[in-house]
Amino acid sequence: MPGDFLEYSCSCGLHSKVSSGFSLADIGRPPTCIAYDPKKKRIRVMDEADVEARGLIKVADPYDSLVYQTPKFIMMTCPACGQETMKCFHTGWWD
Numbered sequence: 547m548p549g550d551f552l553e554y555s556c557s558c559g560l561h562s563k564v565s566s567g568f569s570l571a572d573i574g575r576p577p578t579c580i581a582y583d584p585k586k587k588r589i590r591v592m593d594e595a596d597v598e599a600r601g602l603i604k605v606a607d608p609y610d611s612l613v614y615q616t617p618k619f620i621m622m623t624c625p626a627c628g629q630e631t632m633k634c635f636h637t638g639w640w641d
């Protein structure tokens with residue numbers, strides 16, 4: 547399953563690199579999603595069941611639905627500070 551290389555960056559100091567779309571569900575592992583981990587203070591790919599059990603904030607991959615357009619960055623709500631000041635950069639694809 548191919549995915550995007552993403553970089554989330556906010557003026558509050560949050561900075562995370564994520565490889566989205568990465569899923570081991572195809573080989574029988576639990577499904578994953580992108581979420582903010584307040585303990586590690588970063589956005590990362592986590593087990594979806596763990597995210598729901600801990601009530602963590604899921605973070606979207608805004609490039610997931612943009613197949614041919616890749617704007618330099620997309621503004622998003624930051625899960626750490628709650629402001630609309632987080633930029634999500636698309637830095638490439640993996641497959």
Ligand SMILES: [Zn+2]
Nearest residue numbers: 556558624627
């Ligand atoms: Zn922030």
